[in-house]
Amino acid sequence: MFREETPQFRRKIKKFIRMLTEEQDKKKALADYTPTKVESVFRKHRQETLNLNGWGYTDSIFLYDKGKLIFTGNRYPICNIPFNKARSKLLELYKSDVAKYKPYVNPVHKESDYPPKVENLEFCKELSDAKIEFSLDFEDRFLRCRGQATREFYILRFGKFKRIPDIVVWPKCHEDVEIVVKLANKYLSVIIPYGGGTNITLSVTYTKRDSGRFFISLDTSQMNRILWIDRVSMLACIESGIAGKDMEDALQAKGLTVGHEPDSLEFSTLGGWVATRSSGMKQQTYGNIEDIVTKISLVTSVGTLEKNFLVPRASIGPDYDHVIMGSEGTLGVITNVIVKVHPKPPVRRCGSIMFPDFQSGVNFMYEVSKFRTKPSSLRLVDNDHFQLGQALQQNKSIFGEIVDQFKKFGASFFLRYDMEKVSLATYLYEGEKEDADMIEDKIKDTAWKFWGIVAGQKYGERAYLMTYTICYIRDMFFDMGFLLDSIEPSVCWSKCWQMIQSIQRAWDEELERRKLFNMLAIRISQIYNDGVCVYLYYGIGPTTEKDQLETFEELTTIIRDVIKVSGGSLSHHHGIGKKSSHGYVDAVSRVGTDMFHSIKKRLDPNNVFDAGNLVEDKTGAKL
Numbered sequence: 267m268f269r270e271e272t273p274q275f276r277r278k279i280k281k282f283i284r285m286l287t288e289e290q291d292k293k294k295a296l297a298d299y300t301p302t303k304v305e306s307v308f309r310k311h312r313q314e315t316l317n318l319n320g321w322g323y324t325d326s327i328f329l330y331d332k333g334k335l336i337f338t339g340n341r342y343p344i345c346n347i348p349f350n351k352a353r354s355k356l357l358e359l360y361k362s363d364v365a366k367y368k369p370y371v372n373p374v375h376k377e378s379d380y381p382p383k384v385e386n387l388e389f390c391k392e393l394s395d396a397k398i399e400f401s402l403d404f405e406d407r408f409l410r411c412r413g414q415a416t417r418e419f420y421i422l423r424f425g426k427f428k429r430i431p432d433i434v435v436w437p438k439c440h441e442d443v444e445i446v447v448k449l450a451n452k453y454l455s456v457i458i459p460y461g462g463g464t465n466i467t468l469s470v471t472y473t474k475r476d477s478g479r480f481f482i483s484l485d486t487s488q489m490n491r492i493l494w495i496d497r498v499s500m501l502a503c504i505e506s507g508i509a510g511k512d513m514e515d516a517l518q519a520k521g522l523t524v525g526h527e528p529d530s531l532e533f534s535t536l537g538g539w540v541a542t543r544s545s546g547m548k549q550q551t552y553g554n555i556e557d558i559v560t561k562i563s564l565v566t567s568v569g570t571l572e573k574n575f576l577v578p579r580a581s582i583g584p585d586y587d588h589v590i591m592g593s594e595g596t597l598g599v600i601t602n603v604i605v606k607v608h609p610k611p612p613v614r615r616c617g618s619i620m621f622p623d624f625q626s627g628v629n630f631m632y633e634v635s636k637f638r639t640k641p642s643s644l645r646l647v648d649n650d651h652f653q654l655g656q657a658l659q660q661n662k663s664i665f666g667e668i669v670d671q672f673k674k675f676g677a678s679f680f681l682r683y684d685m686e687k688v689s690l691a692t693y694l695y696e697g698e699k700e701d702a703d704m705i706e707d708k709i710k711d712t713a714w715k716f717w718g719i720v721a722g723q724k725y726g727e728r729a730y731l732m733t734y735t736i737c738y739i740r741d742m743f744f745d746m747g748f749l750l751d752s753i754e755p756s757v758c759w760s761k762c763w764q765m766i767q768s769i770q771r772a773w774d775e776e777l778e779r780r781k782l783f784n785m786l787a788i789r790i791s792q793i794y795n796d797g798v799c800v801y802l803y804y805g806i807g808p809t810t811e812k813d814q815l816e817t818f819e820e821l822t823t824i825i826r827d828v829i830k831v832s833g834g835s836l837s838h839h840h841g842i843g844k845k846s847s848h849g850y851v852d853a854v855s856r857v858g859t860d861m862f863h864s865i866k867k868r869l870d871p872n873n874v875f876d877a878g879n880l881v882e883d884k885t886g887a888k889l
Contacts, residue, residue: 298494298495298496298497298520299494299495300494301491301492301493301494302491302492302516303490303491304490304491304492304508304512304513304515304516305512306487306488306490306508306509306512307509307511307512307532307533308462308487308490308507308509310399310401310406310436310485310487310488311401311405311406312409312463312487313405313406313409316533318372318409319369319370319371319372319422320419320737320738320741320744321414321737321738321740321741322532322533322737322738323339323341325338325339325341326338326339326341326342326345326738327339327369327738327741327742328367328369328738328739328741328742329369330353330364330365330367330368333365334348334349334350334352335348335349335352335353335364336348336349337349337735337738342731342734342735343731344731344732344735349657349658349659350659351656351657351659352364352657352658353365355653355656355657356657359653359654359657359785360748360783360785360807361783361807362746362747362748362807364746367742367745367746368745369745370423370744370745372422372423373423375408375422375426376404377404379426380426380427380430381475383402383407383430383432383433384432384478384479384480384481385432386432386433386453386455386480388453389433389449389450389453389455389480390402390433392449393435393445393446393449396442396445398435398436398437398438398442398445398446399435399436399438399488400433400434400435400436401433401434401436402432402433403434406434407430407431407432407433407434407483408430409463410430410431410434410460410463410470410483410485411427411429411430411431411470411471411472411483412427412463412470412471413463413464413465413466413467413468413469413470413471414463414464414465414466414737415465415466415467415468415751415843415845416466416749416750416751416815416818417468417815417819417845418468418471419744420749420814420815423744427471428471428472428473428474428475429471429472429473429474429475429481430481431458431472431481431482431483432480432481432482433480433481433482433483434460434483434485435482435483435484435485436485436487436488437484437486437488437489438488438489439489439505439601440489440505440563440565440570440601440602442489443484443489443565443599443601444565444570446482446484446599447565447566447567447598447599447874450482450567450874451567451872451874453480454479454480454872454874455479455480455481455482455874456472456477456479456480456481456482456873456874456875456876457482457484457599457874457875458470458472458481458482458483458484458595458875458876458877459484459486459537459541459595459599459600460483460484460485460486461486461487461506461507461534461535461537461538461541462487462509462530462533462534462535462538463533464530464533464534464538465538465542465840465841465843466751466752466840466845467594467837467840467841467842467843467844467845467846467879468843468844468845469542469594469595469841469843469844469877469879470483470595470877471844472876472877472878473844473878474876474878477876479876484599485507486505486506486507486535486537486599486600486601487507487509487535488507489505489506489507489508489601490505490507490508490509490512491504491505491508492504492505492508492513492516492517493505493602495520495522495607500606500607500608501560501576501604501605501606501607502517502522502524502604502605502607503602503603503604504536504602504603504604504605505536505601505602505603506535506536506537506540506599506600506601506602506603507535507536507537508535508536509532509533509534509535510526510527510528510530510531510532510533510534510535510536510539511531511532513536514527514531517607518610521609521610522607522608522609522610523607523608523609523610523611524552524558524605524606524607524608525546525548525551525552525558525608525642525696526539526544526546526548526552526555526558527546527547527548528544528545528546528547528839529547529733529734529736529737530737531546531734532734536603536605537599537600537601537603539555540555540559540562540590540591540600540603541590541591541592541593541594541595541600541841542592542594542839542840542841543555543556543591543592543839543841544839545792545799545838545839547642547643547645547694547730547733547791547792548642548643548694548696549643549792550640550641550642550643550644550793551642551695551696551697552608552642554839555591556588556591557606558605558606559587559591559603559604559605560576560578560604560605560606561573561576561587561603561604562587562590562591562600562602562603562604563600563601563602563603564590564597564598564599564600564601565598565599565601566597566598566869566870567598567869567870567871567872567874567875568868568869568870568871571586571590571597571598571869573586573587576604589865592841593880594841594842594843594877594879594880595875595877595879596866596870596875596877596879596880597865597866597869597870597875598869598870598875611696611697611698612697612698612699613695613696613697613698613699613702614694614695614696615694615695615702615706615723616692616693616694616723616726616727616729616730617692617693617706617709617720617722617723617726618690618691618692618693618720618721618722618723618725618726618729619690619691619693619709619710619713619718619719619720619721620683620688620689620690620691620718620719620721621688621689621690621691621713621716621717621718622683622684622687622688622717623649623684623687623688623689624646624648624649624687624689624766624788625763626689626716626717626718627646627648627689627690627691627716627718627790628646628762628763628766628790629716630646630691630712630713630715630716630718631644631646631691631790631793631798632759632762633712633715633716634709634712634793635759635793635794635795635798636795637705637708639701639704639705640705640793641693641694641695641705641709642694642695642696642697643692643693643694643730644691644692644693644694644793645691645692645693645729645789645790645791646689646690646691646789646790647689647690647691647692647787647788647789648689648787648788648789649686649687649688649689650785650786650787650788651690651787651788651789651803652688652689652690654787655690655729655732658732658739690721690725690729691713691718692725692726692729692730693709693726694726694730743805746808747807747808748785748805748806748807748808749805749806749814749815749818750785750803750804750805751803751804751805751818751822752801752802752803752804752840753801753802753804753822753825753826753829753837754791754799754800754801754802754837754838754839754840755799755800755829755834755835755836755837755838756792756794756797756798756799756800756834756835756838757797757798757800757829757832757833757834757835758796758797758833759796759797759798761832761833761834762797762798762800764832765800765828765829765832765833765834766788766800768828768831768832769786769788769802769825769828769829769832770786770788772824772825772828773786773804773821773824773825776821776824777806777821780817782806782807782817783806783807783808784804784805784806784807785803785804785805785806785807786802786803786804787802787803787804788800788801788802788803789801789803792838799838799839800834802825804821804822804825805818806818806821826846826849830849830852835853836849836850836853841879842879842880843879843880844878844879847878847879847880847881850880850881851881859881862880862881863881
């Protein structure tokens with residue numbers, strides 16, 4: 267016989283369940299407010315797993331073997347599946363035979379090749395006393411003398427760097443950084459913060475060969491904890507050295523996401539995103555880094571700069587977080603960042619649409635920019651980009667997949683489509699299913715106006731997966747004798763197409779004059795109501811000219827001049843580092859530059875953060 271459920275019995279059961287629920291909530295809250303160390307992609311000695319000669323992991327490279335081009339390892343979905351058309355297509359497009367390609371083995375850089383490091387035994391002793399780890403090993407120091415810029419890769423292969431760090435320091439928390447910065451000021455040393463090392467703007471190089479100052483590379487990678495999560499306010503406090511993918515994996519395990527996803531997500535860090543004013547591919551849903559961050563802690567030479575409040579918005583004068591964002595290591599070390607988090611989206615949907623030419627695709631992007639609700643990400647690649655994608659196709663060609671759809675709509679589509687001119691848009695949406703359905707229908711309806719045809723979900727998915735391997739592809743071209751780089755200006759819609767045409771015309775004319783084989787691929791990577799980010803990949807093939815790097819940088823200057831005249835920005839999300847610092851004054855005005863000088867001198871009177879990024883002082887010495 268079961269006991270009869272009296273009202274009193276039911277009340278006891280409800281009370282017991284409530285107690286259990288409250289206990290579970292307490293445990294969950296306690297876990298959210300307990301600092302969590304995240305397993306990091308970065309070991310202290312990064313060379314154990316990461317490539318000294320290029321991008322990414324040592325076991326992940328393109329390799330031509332047994333008549334097929336493959337991508338080695340097992341970390342990515344494209345690994346060990348042959349790229350069947352790669353050899354013939356790359357030969358056709360770039361006059362380069364991938365069968366002759368071998369991963370480049372750089373000349374060994376030895377400590378004896380460089381001037382003796384500056385010694386500072388007192389500094390090292392005080393670090394040891396504070397139990398802060400450091401290394402004087404040459405390989406650790408050499409790895410952190412560069413980022414991923416074209417000039418740095420060229421020097422890595424054919425030259426010597428002007429200066430490498432004298433020491434690598436691994437602080438584990440905000441307080442450790444305060445100690446290191448205090449010691450650096452005591453001994454008039456130089457600190458360059460080092461995060462993921464993914465920058466392409468020369469921002470972590472130190473070029474003052476004869477300064478005589480003790481050069482500290484402050485590696486933030488061991489500061490990678492999630493300090494707390496507030497699920498009511500949907501905020502999280504996270505240390506700056508955490509790699510983007512590590513952070514997302516840890517948060518998604520808790521049912522959360524930040525949603526910031528630059529192409530360098532695997533290896534770039536939260537602190538690096540803040541320091542460069544980063545943007546991610548899903549900015550339509552989650553915003554750019556300035557929309558995501560609510561509070562920053564910056565250790566400067568005169569103390570920690572941070573707000574003493576945490577609110578959604580405040581009107582109490584200038585927001586100094588926006589001075590820190592984009593400062594590129596010149597003002598201090600970013601340690602902790604409070605960011606907005608969101609519930610992990612229930613739906614993630616990709617798609618792709620083909621257009622008869624790039625201009626039709628750009629016009630489509632403009633129409634979508636007017637939507638009140640947009641896809642999380644929308645990208646458009648030109649035909650040069652598209653053809654490279656086809657060269658690296660592993661399965662059936664996209665042409666074969668959509669030919670049946672062409673047949674449905676008659677000869678008018680065939681007449682409009684020349685496969686040497688087509689462009690491809692890919693989109694991604696994260697959110698609720700009904701919103702995804704609505705946005706996808708609107709995208710398809712809008713595409714029809716510009717003779718766009720749906721190319722399928724899997725090509726959209728593949729395009730986003732390939733973003734993880736784009737730098738591995740760049741390394742392969744480097745090893746085939748090319749020099750490549752990227753520039754990503756933003757520009758208003760009213761000047762967008764004119765700028766694209768001007769860049770294409772100037773590039774073609776200059777390369778024809780110099781008789782150089784080249785590549786120029788253009789994509790629209792982010793859209794806004796008032797404009798776009800135009801992302802340019804460009805390169806030159808092997809040349810008999812005396813200095814390939816000098817020639818390449820002359821061509822880069824030509825592109826930048828065209829962008830400036832056309833009304834584009836120096837950068838949309840990479841930052842400017844030292845590579846584009848010559849354009850800073852023109853971009854922000856002399857008054858703006860003087861204001862930055864004043865802030866710099868107040869926060870860093872001993873010029874400890876002598877990175878040389880952004881601006882020059884009036885004497886010509888880098889700040």
